Structures are given as structure tokens and as C-alpha cells.
């Protein structure tokens with residue numbers, strides 16, 4: 001029934017990336033996966049000492065400037081803040097999420113022994129909390145069924161990080177057969193990574209050479225204020241950084257999941273570069289795709305964080321739109337190609 005969803009090129013790559021946990025700070029499995037996928041098409045990727053993945057594509061020399069396209073590898077997660085005497089774990093958000101996004105469900109904790117253990121997030125007895133309308137992280141425990149000694153042996157400590165087990169992350173397909181909804185915990189930002197990889201694959205298939213050297217970057221630690229992209233751009237010093245990440249229907253923004261991809265022009269930290277915005281607009285026009293322009297004062301991206309760090313000189317952003325950001329995110333099937341088409345058109349036409 002949903003064959004066309006699973007056959008979509010972005011979805012195929014996304015599914016592979018979704019198959020490994022990648023909480024902020026523990027992106028090593030998804031980094032290896034990205035290198036493995038790119039190698040299939042003949043790309044030799046590199047990893048810097050921070051753990052960011054970089055794939056370089058030579059341009060045709062029309063412009064001597066360098067463009068970096070970047071998506072972040074890390075996903076929203078949890079961090080252990082205390083281990084109680086009964087072996088229950090106190091946790092807090094790792095990146096911007098909320099306890100009610102999580103709910104009571106299985107959790108996979110990444111250990112120092114480089115494996116994982118399962119626990120279940122718990123908010124306590126429902127019977128005694130009827131009528132209670134809010135929860136914070138102090139209300140959350142993760143039941144592990146292990147003693148403090150056993151947890152120590154297994155390599156779980158304060159600072160260990162956790163995500164949802166792979167059996168609970170989706171994707172799930174539903175809705176209109178002609179343009180179904182696809183839900184997953186979370187797209188952000190493996191769907192960006194999948195699109196960068198799809199661009200690399202398509203460039204290879206079409207023997208396309210861009211107008212400038214392009215660096216495809218897969219950054220760490222975006223969800224905790226861009227601590228992967230910052231050292232990367234300081235070392236690479238790209239002239240332009242295009243952030244390829246989610247677009248969010250912020251309340252009041254008018255952005256909708258049924259519209260086109262988002263181009264963020266201003267966020268909490270920065271005004272994005274005028275000529276990069278125009279280039280994205282032209283790229284979208286070239287493939288007959290409407291964009292949704294967006295400004296926000298409640299969020300930032302790797303692009304604005306990088307600009308503030310002093311690395312790139314100009315920045316832009318293009319985003320796939322999904323609802324339920326930083327939770328069980330929902331996107332329309334048609335967004336997959338709408339987004340890829342705009343991104344690939346940008347790669348084909350941009351002259352910095």
C-alpha cells in the first residue's frame with residue numbers, strides 16, 4: 001500500500017540512518033553508517049578529530065569560493081543525571097525536548113562498554129496523579145531492573161546518554177494513500193543527512209560537477225548549541241555554509257507541512273545572508289517549487305551558530321517541514337521530493 005514511500009530514495013537512505021542510535025555526543029555509529037553509504041558511490045569521506053564527517057567534492061572552478069552544506073548527525077535524547085539507590089535513573093533532556101514528548105516508553109541507554117541496555121521511562125502511578133496537568137524532568141525516572149552495582153558493571157553512569165530503542169522509532173505510514181504521512185522519532189536531522197547523501201549519489205550518477213568546491217558536512221552535537229559545526233567551520237573556513245535541516249511550523253509563522261520546503265531567513269541568533277536566500281529562491285523557482293519563508297526568535301540552527309563562531313562568511317538554510325518537532329515527527333510523503341529537488345537545484349546552480 002505504501003510501496004512508493006519505501007521506494008523513495010531519500011526514505012531508503014533515511015531508514016538506514018534511523019537504524020542506529022545517535023544521541024548528542026555518541027554519534028559514532030551514524031557517522032560510520034554515513035561513511036559506509038557514501039563509499040558505495042565511490043566517495044572517500046573523512047572524519048575530523050571532533051568526530052564530524054566531511055566529504056569533499058571538487059568544483060569546475062567557476063568560483064574559487066568554497067560552499068559547505070551541512071546536516072547534523074545527532075538526535076534528541078536524554079542524559080542520566082543521577083542514579084538512585086534502587087537502580088532507577090534520573091534523566092534530563094539532551095537537546096530541546098520535553099518530558100511529555102517522551103511519555104512512558106522503553107529507553108535505550110548507551111553504555112561505556114559500547115553496547116546498550118533497555119529501561120522504561122516512568123512518571124509514577126497514574127492513579128495518584130489524575131488531574132495533574134504538568135510534568136517536568138524531576139518527575140521522570142527510568143526503571144532499569146538493575147542494581148547500582150550491576151549498572152556500574154554494564155558501564156552506565158551519570159552522564160550516560162539514551163534514546164528510544166530502534167524498535168520504537170518508526171517509520172510509520174498512514175493517511176491518504178496518494179500522499180501519505182510518514183512519522184518517525186525523529187527526522188531531525190537524519191532526513192537532512194539522507195538528503196545530502198542523495199545529492200552525492202545523484203551527482204555521481206549524472207557526473208555533475210558543481211560551480212565551486214563543495215564540502216558535504218555531517219556535524220555532531222547540533223542539539224546542544226552547535227558544538228560540532230563550530231570547530232569544523234573554524235578549521236575549514238568555508239565562504240558559505242548552507243544548513244540542511246528541519247523546517248518547523250512555529251506558532252504564528254504560517255508554515256505548514258502541506259506547503260513547500262522552508263527557507264529560514266532570520267532566527268534567534270542571526271540574519272541569514274541575502275544573496276544565499278536569493279540563490280535558494282532561484283533554485284526553487286528553477287524546479288517550479290514554492291518555498292515557505294520563515295523568521296523565528298525561538299530557535300537557531302547550525303548555520304547561525306557557525307556564523308556567530310566566526311567560521312563562514314555567509315549562511316543560508318533550507319528545511320523539510322515536519323510537525324511535532326523534537327518528538328514523534330510527522331511529514332508528508334510529497335515533502336521528500338519537494339525538498340530534495342530544491343536542494344539539488346541549489347547544488348546545481350549556486351555560484352558563490
Ligand SMILES: [Zn+2]
Nearest residue numbers: 188189245246
Ligand atoms: Zn535539527
